[in-house]
Amino acid sequence: MSTERTTGPALVVQNLTKRFGERTAFSEVSFEVAYGEVFGFLGPNGAGKTTTVRTLGTLIAPTSGAATVAGLPLSADNGVAIRSRIAVMPESPGLYLRLSVAENLSYFAGLYELPDRRARIERALRSVGLEHRADDLCRSLSKGLRQRVGLARALLTDPQVLFLDEPTSGLDPVAAREVHDLIDALRKRGVTIFLTTHRLAEAEQLCDRVGILNTTLRMIGRPDELREQLFxxxxxxxxxxxxxxxxxxxxxxxxxxxxxxxxxxxxxxxxxxxxxxxxxxxxxxxxxxxxxxxxxxxxHSLEDVYLQLIDTDVEAQQR
The missing domain is CATH 3.30.70.980 (YebC, transcriptional regulation domain)
Incomplete structure (x- = not known):
């Protein structure tokens, strides 16, 4: 895993806004995330979480505001450089089911034009505990194992910042716990993780801090801080x-x-x-x-905090 770090926070977001025509995905969002932090991004469906990830991952351009991602200003000119420092794992990892685990990783390593591909693939498989399943076809794997392959793919680039969008969605408790263990191991190795999830107990267990989004950022802080503020x-x-x-x-x-x-x-x-x-x-x-x-x-749990905010949120009630 790369140990290269720039000075300052891993993510700096300042009044970031994204609109699609007359619809506002998120508005005036501001926060910072430190290197090595697990930051949870919570909110209901349609709150703008995935759009925020896509924006910070350079997949779509913001309407207004500014951000710094892995030490680089978020701009079209810096898109390639930012993508070389980050990785984004969507809810569905998008694997080729007719290919083996190793063949999938080899394909994506080639697509990313990465050097030392074999060493990177072996290192990524060890990171997710799948070195013994390298030759298995992805279609033969459970959803939990496919999520681990998706994590291995994200780790091929040795990212400084890893965006995980609902990584345990649809997983049974055992598979979800395995993903939790992987996230905790990545934290210990200094990887910054930006985690969106609907599982509030998961966020409370894994995250150093959380932000609660519902188009605008409602609250941000450590779970215990948010509890003290509300209750x-x-x-x-x-x-x-x-x-x-x-x-x-x-x-x-x-x-x-x-x-x-x-x-x-x-x-x-x-x-x-x-x-x-x-x-x-x-x-x-x-x-x-x-x-x-x-x-x-x-x-009070993080779920109590979340429900207190969302229950009194007019925008959420109108959805």
Missing amino acids: SKSIEIRTRAPLADPDEVFAALPGAEGWQRSEDGAYVLSVTDADTAAPAAARALVTAGADLLALTPIR
Whole structure:
């Protein structure tokens, strides 16, 4: 894998916009991605994710705005140079099913006019764990193995930036986990990965940061940062019987900001710091004579963040 790096971020996007006639695919999008980062790009169908990948991959030109890809300004003049530093793996890798794995890779290596083709093919196959399947016809492979061949094809150019568009779409859990392991291995080797996915648990597991797009960029940051921005910290408390006076129990707790009763009878306590409030709440409940069954800090998932943004998004509701 190439270790060549330019100074600055791997991707810099500034107010990038793409329109097709009167339809806006994405508008005024701005973000940066560091070298070696796994960056997740999330959003509903039609949000502009794939169009963004195609734009940054030099396949289509932006309507307005600017970007730097692998250290080069995004422009028609730099198209060939940018494509030599990146790779794009679409949802369907587009393999020739009548050819073997090695023949597919040899064909694409020739198409890219790559030197040292045999060594590159062997290295790419080792990277995805398919060296023992090199002579198998692609039509004989499962979808999960074909995705791995697609990754091997993308790795032939030793890319600095790898765009993965829904790489686990349609895969069973075992095959998806294998792709996750490959992405994690590439991260450790310093490859910058730009990942679009509908699998929010996948994004939370793999990505250093995520951006949520719905024509415009709604939020960007680490999953834990986004959770803190959208949701207050809270603790769920379950007791064997209802508390006689919850206000008296909860009012004096350090960091407590209020409480409410959930539909299933639990007490949900809003706090400034769950780690500080939880032990104090347990002591207060015991002192009050309550039979404490469970006391759990509520951890919102990336899916909660996503749904909170999309549920309140007028554009998404109109689609």
